[in-house]
Amino acid sequence: MSQDIKILSEKTLADAWGKLSETRLEMRRRDGTWQEVSREVYDHGSAAAVLLCDPAAGNIILTRQFRYPPFRNGDPGWLIEACAGLLDGDTPEACARREAEEETGYRPDSLTHAFAAYASPGSLTEKVECFIGLYGPDSRMSDGGGLHHEGEDIEVLEMPFAEGLAMIRDGRIVDAKTIMLLQHAALSGIFASNR
Template sequence: MSQKFTNEDVQMLGKRTLFQGFFRMEEYRFKHRLFAGGWSQEVVREVFERGHAVVVLPYDPVSDKVVLIEQIRIPVVNAATTPWLLEFVAGMIEEGESAEQVAHRELLEESGLVASEMHYISQYFSSPGGTSERFDFYWARVDASQADGLHGLDDEHEDIKVHVMPREAAFQLLQDGTINNASTVIGLQWLQLNYQSLRAAK
């Protein structure tokens, strides 16, 4: 791959806010360098600005079990058979917080668990064609036997149910399509590739 573009290869022509609520919608006007050489015409794109987030994979390498949470996700109500999704712990990074601080906070709020270790894995963009949102992905070493019950913050109207299951059972839910959100799919695929080394280090 001989050609590598950077931010220097984008000319920002303008930006304006189209909507400001809990989230924000921005309009970007720009030009960019072309693979064939030269510059593009002016391009206009709307970008959904919702900040950045963390996702946490709670895994117990001793028992080889994962902790999933279940909650309603109303944006998918017309696109899925149910808006209640099985997910990993996740949350938005607020101003003044580090990603790791958010990982620990959300793990406690959404599952009631405290990680004995928190390990950074990678970053990825959730849907770069339409939003700037970036996820910092962690796996948390937990004692899965301590995971149970209902969790979430009342002031955020969260109603979260904890599920504990063997890693293979969780991976089967991915394979049969029950687990259908990107962060959990990515996390379980990573775990399936790496669980042996995590268990060997337990």
């Protein structure tokens, strides 16, 4: 397929926390003709996310933190999410472990890779590697809450798994990675004995 794409030019529009660029390219359409298009792409790196699950208790741990883009869009800015963060040079598994402990205060007993996803592939390069992390009462290392120097002010929410699913249905959870991880947990039967 790479022979069907020709990069004509790329220019940087902004380069701060992430890089916003505009690329002009030609792509071969399915009918064989070539079409020139322009695309803006935002790149701030890829990430890892983890849904912390305690199957014995039937609970999960999520976080609530302020997200300016939804707020700017007219929605509530305090989103409920699975913990996540940018890889920053780490492997996805190391990142998932680091973010779980920084944000929630819990160190996962084990991590299982669930899937990888692009949440908005039309404009973002970010690929999120998603994990299920098992925890129990002895997994708590600190209060969590994120890193103050990174501007994080994270509330830790432990709740029944069924409540997390209900939050998707009633619109309290609108974050894509969190919806996917909760649905993955439901489909995989992690909480089958607690239904």
